[in-house]
Each structure stands twice: as C-alpha cells, then as structure tokens.
Amino acid sequence: MFAYCLRRILILIPTLFIIIALSFLLIYSAPGGPFDAEAALDPQIIENLRQTYNLDKPLHQQFGLYLGRLMQGDLGPSMIYRDFTVNELLGASLPISINLGLKSLLLAILLGCSIGIAAALKRNSKLDYGLMFVSMSGIAVPSFVVAPLLTLFFGIYLKEIPGVGSYLGLPVAGWGGLRNQILPIIALALPQIAIIARLTRASMIEVLSSNYVRAARMRGLPERNVILNHALPAALLPIISYLGPALAGVITGSVIIEQIFDLPGVGRYFVQGAMNRDYTLVLGIILVFSTTVLLLNLIVDILYGYLDPRVRVDE
Amino acid sequence: MLDPILEVESLNVSFATPDGTVNAVNDVSFKLRRKRCLGVVGESGSGKSQTFLAVMASLASNASCSGKVLLDGKNLLRLPKAEIRQIRGNRIAFIMQDALTALTPHMRIGELLMEGLMIHKKLSRSEATRKILNVLDVVRIPDAASRINMYPHELSGGMRQRILIAQALLCEPDIIIADEPTTALDVTVQAQILDIFDELKRDTDVALVLITHDLGVIAGRADEVMVMYGGRAVEKSEMRALYVNPLHPYTAGLLAAMPSFASNLGEALPAIAGQPPDLQSLPKGCAFMPRCSKAAQICTDERPLLKSYGDRKAACHFAEGS
Numbered sequence: 001m002f003a004y005c006l007r008r009i010l011i012l013i014p015t016l017f018i019i020i021a022l023s024f025l026l027i028y029s030a031p032g033g034p035f036d037a038e039a040a041l042d043p044q045i046i047e048n049l050r051q052t053y054n055l056d057k058p059l060h061q062q063f064g065l066y067l068g069r070l071m072q073g074d075l076g077p078s079m080i081y082r083d084f085t086v087n088e089l090l091g092a093s094l095p096i097s098i099n100l101g102l103k104s105l106l107l108a109i110l111l112g113c114s115i116g117i118a119a120a121l122k123r124n125s126k127l128d129y130g131l132m133f134v135s136m137s138g139i140a141v142p143s144f145v146v147a148p149l150l151t152l153f154f155g156i157y158l159k160e161i162p163g164v165g166s167y168l169g170l171p172v173a174g175w176g177g178l179r180n181q182i183l184p185i186i187a188l189a190l191p192q193i194a195i196i197a198r199l200t201r202a203s204m205i206e207v208l209s210s211n212y213v214r215a216a217r218m219r220g221l222p223e224r225n226v227i228l229n230h231a232l233p234a235a236l237l238p239i240i241s242y243l244g245p246a247l248a249g250v251i252t253g254s255v256i257i258e259q260i261f262d263l264p265g266v267g268r269y270f271v272q273g274a275m276n277r278d279y280t281l282v283l284g285i286i287l288v289f290s291t292t293v294l295l296l297n298l299i300v301d302i303l304y305g306y307l308d309p310r311v312r313v314d315e
Numbered sequence: 316m317l318d319p320i321l322e323v324e325s326l327n328v329s330f331a332t333p334d335g336t337v338n339a340v341n342d343v344s345f346k347l348r349r350k351r352c353l354g355v356v357g358e359s360g361s362g363k364s365q366t367f368l369a370v371m372a373s374l375a376s377n378a379s380c381s382g383k384v385l386l387d388g389k390n391l392l393r394l395p396k397a398e399i400r401q402i403r404g405n406r407i408a409f410i411m412q413d414a415l416t417a418l419t420p421h422m423r424i425g426e427l428l429m430e431g432l433m434i435h436k437k438l439s440r441s442e443a444t445r446k447i448l449n450v451l452d453v454v455r456i457p458d459a460a461s462r463i464n465m466y467p468h469e470l471s472g473g474m475r476q477r478i479l480i481a482q483a484l485l486c487e488p489d490i491i492i493a494d495e496p497t498t499a500l501d502v503t504v505q506a507q508i509l510d511i512f513d514e515l516k517r518d519t520d521v522a523l524v525l526i527t528h529d530l531g532v533i534a535g536r537a538d539e540v541m542v543m544y545g546g547r548a549v550e551k552s553e554m555r556a557l558y559v560n561p562l563h564p565y566t567a568g569l570l571a572a573m574p575s576f577a578s579n580l581g582e583a584l585p586a587i588a589g590q591p592p593d594l595q596s597l598p599k600g601c602a603f604m605p606r607c608s609k610a611a612q613i614c615t616d617e618r619p620l621l622k623s624y625g626d627r628k629a630a631c632h633f634a635e636g637s
C-alpha cells in the first residue's frame with residue numbers, strides 16, 4: 001500500500017512538468033504581452049521592464065529560469081501587480097478560494113447524495129420526476145446565469161420586504177462573514193449538486209435491483225438495514241470517484257463566480273492575469289489548481305480501494 | 316405421514332410486460348412436510364423460481380399473483396409486509412439461484428451471517444458468533460474463524476454456496492428452499508454441497524425444496540418430485556416411481572436426457588427437441604404437444620388436467636397408471 005502511494009506521488013512530478021511546459025508555451029505564444037496596456041510608456045522603459053522580467057531572452061532560456069526558481073518554491077514576481085510576488089498574491093487569495101471551494105463541495109456532496117437517494121427510493125414518483133427536472137435544469141443553466149438571478153432575488157427583492165428585509169436579504173458582493181459567503185457557495189455548488197444527484201440516483205437504482213439486495217430482503221432484514229448496510233455503501237462508490245471532476249468543476253466555476261460576486265480569490269486573479277498576460281501569475285495559479293486536482297484524484301483512488309474491498313491494492 | 320407445514324393451493328403468477336402478460340406460473344399446488352424433500356424439476360423458464368419466489372412474497376414489482384400459500388393457517392400472499400419479514404429467513408429460508416452474486420460484496424462474511432440472527436433471534440454478538448461458528452462447521456467450512464473476516468470475493472464459488480447455505484440454516488427455519496444450489500459448481504463440489512443437504516435431512520426436521528433442471532441432482536435425495544412445464548405442474552410423483560415409470564412424456568424425455576441413463580449406451584444425449592412454450596400465448600390444448608411423440612388431435616383441442624393415478628398425478632391424455 002505504501003509503495004503504491006509512493007509510486008502514485010512520484011508520477012505526479014512528470015505530470016506536473018508536462019502541465020507547466022504546455023501552459024508556458026501556450027501563454028507565451030498568445031499575442032500581446034504584459035506591458036501592452038501601458039502604451040504611453042517610453043519604449044526604453046518598456047525595454048527595461050522586459051529585461052527585468054527576462055522577457056528579452058529566448059523562450060527556452062526563460063523556461064529554464066522559471067523552472068529553476070520553481071524548484072526553490074518561488075513562483076516569481078507578478079508582472080502586473082508589480083509590488084507583489086505571485087507567492088504573496090496567492091498567499092492572500094488562496095485561503096478565500098479554498099474556503100469557498102470546500103464549502104461548496106461539501107454542500108454539493110451532502111445535498112446531491114440526499115436528493116439522489118430520495119429520488120431513487122421513490123423511483124418514478126412525482127417526487128422523483130420533480131427532483132430530476134430541477135437537477136436537469138441545474139446542469140443545463142450556466143452559473144453566470146444562476147448567480148445574477150440569485151443576486152436579484154436574495155440581494156435585492158428580499159431586501160425590499162419591509163421590516164424583515166435586512167434579515168432575509170444577503171450581501172451580493174465582497175468577502176466577509178458567512179452571510180457574504182452564502183450566495184457564492186450556492187451558485188458554485190448548484191451545478192455539482194445537480195450532477196451528483198443524478199449520479200447517485202442512477203447508481204442507487206442499479207444497486208437496489210442487484211441480486212444481493214434482493215437476497216438481503218429475502219432474509220427478512222428490515223428495509224432500513226437493507227438500504228443502509230447493503231445498498232448505500234455500494235451506491236456511493238461512483239460518487240467518490242466523481243470527486244476529482246467535481247473539484248475541477250468547482251475550480252472552473254470559481255473563476256466566474258468570484259468575478260461576479262467580487263471576491264478577492266484566486267479565480268479573480270486568474271481572469272485578471274490572463275487578460276493582461278501576467279505570465280507568472282497565470283502559471284502560478286495553473287500550477288496550484290492542477291496540483292490540487294491531481295492530489296484529490298490520488299486521495300480518491302486510495303479511498304476507493306479502502307471502501308471497495310475488490311479493488312484494494314495489496315502488496 | 317406428518318401434517319403439511321406449508322400448503323400451496325392453485326398458485327398463479329403473471330407478469331405485466333410492455334408486450335403483454337407473461338403467465339409464468341399457472342394453477343400450481345403442492346404441500347411441504349417436515350423431514351421431507353420436494354424436488355422441483357423443469358427446463359429453464361418453466362416457472363420453478365417464480366413459484367417459490369411467490370411463496371416468499373418476493374416477486375418482482377410487475378408481478379401479480381393469486382391463490383393461497385398457507386403457513387400456520389395464514390395466507391402469506393395476503394400478509395402485511397412487517398409480518399412477511401418475520402417469516403423470511405426466519406421460518407422459510409431461500410437460497411438464491413445465483414450464489415456468486417447473492418452476497419453483498421462490501422460486507423464481511425461474519426457481518427452477513429450475523430445480521431439475520433441479531434434481527435430474527437435477538438442474539439447478542441457473542442452468542443451469534445458462537446452459533447455462526449457452529450453452523451459453518453455443519454456446512455464444512457474449514458478455518459471458519461478466519462473466514463468470517465473475509466469478503467465474498469475472497470472465497471471460491473463452492474465456499475460462497477456453503478456460506479449461503481449457512482445463512483439459510485442460522486435461524487433454524489422450518490423450510491429451506493434451495494434454487495439450483497449446484498448449477499454453477501463443478502462436479503466434485505456439487506457432490507459435497509448435495510451431501511450437506513443429505514445431512515440436513517437426516518439430522519434436522521426441516522422441510523426441504525431442491526429446485527433443479529437436472530434430475531440427477533434429486534435422484535436418491537428427494538422424496539417427492541414435481542415436474543414443471545410451461546408454468547404448470549405436469550407430473551407429481553414419489554421419486555422412485557417417477558424414475559421407474561414416468562407418467563408424462565416430458566418426464567420421460569428428461570429422464571432420457573440424464574447422463575447416467577445414456578452414457579452406458581455410448582450415444583449422444585437425446586435432448587428433447589423443440590422450444591419451450593411461449594408464456595405470453597399458451598395454447599388452448601397441451602403446452603407440450605408440439606414436442607410430444609404421443610401427440611394426437613385431443614392434445615390440441617383440450618388441455619389435460621392433473622389427474623390422479625394411484626398416489627401419483629400427471630397431466631397427460633395418454634398417461635397410464637400402474
């Protein structure tokens with residue numbers, strides 16, 4: 001088991017290297033550069049800036065320099081926010097994004113699984129059809145539509161109600177206490193809730209019709225035991241392997257959601273960085289995002305082996 | 316003879332499907348007695364499993380059934396769910412057809428055996444463990460103390476079948492129904508599993524049902540045989556008499572297809588030619604007619620009823636008692 005984990009962790013290194021190399025190539029070959037917006041500057045000053053950030057050197061040399069610093073844990077200076085290093089920017093914004101992302105993921109798992117199980121147990125009932133219609137919409141409607149609608153309803157309409165408006169209404173922008181977080185968390189979790197609900201329903205229905213669940217019922221076990229002990233653990237396995245893609249979805253979603261709700265998270269820096277060709281900032285963020293997704297996938301695989309005795313890896 | 320412990324009277328099972336009604340079990344009656352073994356024989360699709368799933372009130376959701384299944388004077392088909400649950404696994408145990416997939420893959424053998432005892436018999440964990448180790452000894456599971464910590468996929472097919480039998484024995488039910496308990500196993504393991512049933516018959520007073528498509532499995536084991544064809548019981552007979560003198564041509568065909576009968580002739584097994592009947596449109600006459608060597612006009616016009624010949628019964632216009 002230990003050797004297996006070690007092997008999986010070692011594979012992360014070449015994977016990450018390929019991701020960095022490709023991203024590097026992609027962003028450096030995009031038209032424009034970090035100092036285009038400052039056209040008013042003297043060409044000499046721009047040339048100096050390019051020298052400071054090594055942009056005047058050939059690409060392979062720049063890549064070498066970048067990797068060299070990366071080895072020491074240094075993501076380099078930001079080219080747009082010139083008073084800060086990328087490490088500093090991420091240090092300030094990452095906790096906010098992690099906070100938001102984890103809460104959304106947790107909400108998505110709890111709510112998604114509950115909805116899926118309820119729909120499967122009441123299969124083909126009105127409840128089932130209703131829940132599945134809502135979750136189909138949740139998948140189909142993009143978050144940049146849902147988020148403004150949430151804002152409109154909770155942030156504006158509810159606030160207008162005389163007397164209780166100040167309690168019911170929610171802040172629609174900025175970072176702060178839990179009340180600030182509710183709308184972004186919901187907006188971020190919504191599509192994942194919908195996907196997880198549909199996955200859970202399908203897998204629960206399949207397990208409920210399996211031979212061993214029939215056998216458990218034929219032994220006279222109460223329905224509660226049949227579902228909790230025999231059906232649920234097997235039905236939730238596919239959900240665990242969906243956690244990797246779910247995290248990727250939440251990260252992608254956060255780029256838009258943080259922008260809409262004006263949250264000082266990584267997602268917003270990512271958008272700003274990409275638009276202004278802040279090479280180091282974008283690369284740093286890609287590195288953090290991909291490491292997170294890869295690590296979660298690793299954890300999921302190990303967890304999966306622990307939960308399903310048939311795929312457990314023994315040495 | 317002992318009083319019957321379970322009586323089934325004119326049981327019918329049909330399934331609603333998009334292409335019409337499937338009449339899987341038609342007017343089947345039989346009795347089970349303690350210490351006696353009923354063998355149920357018929358080819359695939361003849362309604363063997365559905366008959367006994369109906370007894371367990373465990374039919375699929377598209378099924379409807381009529382008739383009576385009487386246990387202690389109560390009709391199991393009319394019993395509320397909570398009461399049925401106290402009978403399943405406790406008074407009547409059913410060993411499912413597909414042994415390889417009947418054990419929950421993520422549960423340890425010990426837990427799978429434990430739950431029935433804790434629910435039906437309210438035993439403590441330590442009492443239950445003692446009982447489980449006893450029963451695993453009865454079904455000849457070596458090294459039981461370590462096997463109960465294993466998962467189903469770590470056991471061979473024969474071992475899993477033994478676990479299923481142990482599961483059925485644990486609550487000391489009055490009736491054990493085994494649906495094709497040896498079909499997926501190789502010949503030596505088959506014989507070992509069948510030995511367990513022989514011992515059960517000898518040592519306990521359980522009423523046993525062995526469902527099979529192979530007359531060889533119940534030869535020398537069953538006391539009574541019910542032959543099913545097209546969802547009907549076409550012959551019911553004491554076992555020895557059935558082997559010596561089959562009343563129904565279908566039974567005769569099954570006997571001729573038994574390996575031990577044909578092997579000394581050095582010939583290929585004479586399988587019964589033709590296809591099983593279509594359960595969605597059973598003919599007016601005898602369902603076996605198209606495949607029968609004795610078929611005559613009356614077989615097309617009139618369905619033969621199950622008639623008595625001494626203490627045997629058969630549904631054939633040309634059956635002759637002896």
Ligand SMILES: Nc1ncnc2c1ncn2[C@@H]1O[C@H](COP(=O)(O)OP(=O)(O)OP(=O)(O)O)[C@@H](O)[C@H]1O
Pocket residue numbers: 330331332337339357358359360361362363364365366375376377412528594
């Ligand atoms: N849920 C269902 N819906 C429709 N038809 C069904 C359903 N369950 C069973 N049947 C049909 O009922 C018939 C009898 O099935 P049954 O399982 O009793 O056969 P069997 O005698 O046990 O055969 P085998 O030896 O293959 O187990 C089959 O033709 C089967 O297709």
Ligand SMILES: [Mg+2]
Pocket residue numbers: 363364365412494
């Ligand atoms: Mg069957």
